[in-house]
Structures are given as structure tokens and as C-alpha cells.
Amino acid sequence: MASVKAVDEIIRAAMERGKFDDLPGRGKPIGLSVYFNTPEDLRLTYSVLKNAGVLPEEIESLKAIETLKSELDTCQDEHQRKTIIKMINNLTLSFNLLMDQHHNRKMNNNG
Numbered sequence: 716m717a718s719v720k721a722v723d724e725i726i727r728a729a730m731e732r733g734k735f736d737d738l739p740g741r742g743k744p745i746g747l748s749v750y751f752n753t754p755e756d757l758r759l760t761y762s763v764l765k766n767a768g769v770l771p772e773e774i775e776s777l778k779a780i781e782t783l784k785s786e787l788d789t790c791q792d793e794h795q796r797k798t799i800i801k802m803i804n805n806l807t808l809s810f811n812l813l814m815d816q817h818h819n820r821k822m823n824n825n826g
Contacts, residue, residue, distance in 0.1 A: 756821070757773075761774055773817075776806050783799050784803065787800065787803070
């Protein structure tokens with residue numbers, strides 16, 4: 716097993732060779748608001764599921780929303796932009812409803 720120092724050196728060398736230059740989101744702030752707006756118990760559950768290669772519907776929705784937002788940033792066609800915005804709004808509504816259901820279940824279980 717490689718030591719932390721060895722791993723740091725491997726990462727540093729890869730950075731110097733530009734291996735990380737074309738990663739998605741490079742130079743943009745990491746959006747953590749969605750993560751912290753998710754209830755703590757669900758974050759742990761999602762982490763376990765993710766490590767098992769299974770993503771819950773809510774996470775799939777968030778990924779789809781982010782993908783659509785990226786498409787919207789580069790889209791020039793006004794009709795297509797309206798379609799993408801509608802899709803983002805529908806997915807956001809679905810996500811919010813799912814989160815509301817989780818919140819209500821949690822409140823009912825604790826009440």
C-alpha cells in the first residue's frame with residue numbers, strides 16, 4: 716500500500732503533466748448547497764448506496780438537472796432553451812416532492 720507521501724507525489728506529478736486540466740467543472744466553485752440541504756440521515760444512506768453503485772431517484776434527478784443546466788449554458792437555439800428550462804423545472808419539482816416525502820416520513824417517525 717502506498718504511503719500518503721507517495722500518493723501526494725503521484726498526484727503532484729499528474730498535475731504537472733496537466734492530467735487534471737480538462738476535468739468537468741474545472742475552475743468553478745463546488746456547489747454544496749444541494750448536499751447540505753439534504754437531511755443528514757439521507758446523506759449517509761446515499762453514500763452507502765453510491766459506494767454500492769446504486770443511486771436513488773433523487774440523486775439521479777440532481778445529476779440530470781446538472782446535466783441539463785450545462786446544456787442550457789451552451790444552447791443557442793431559443794426553442795431548445797425553453798424545452799431544457801421546462802425539463803429542469805419538472806425535474807426540480809419532482810426532486811422537491813421526493814424530498815418533501817422524506818421529510819414528512821421523518822417527521823411522522825419522530826412524532
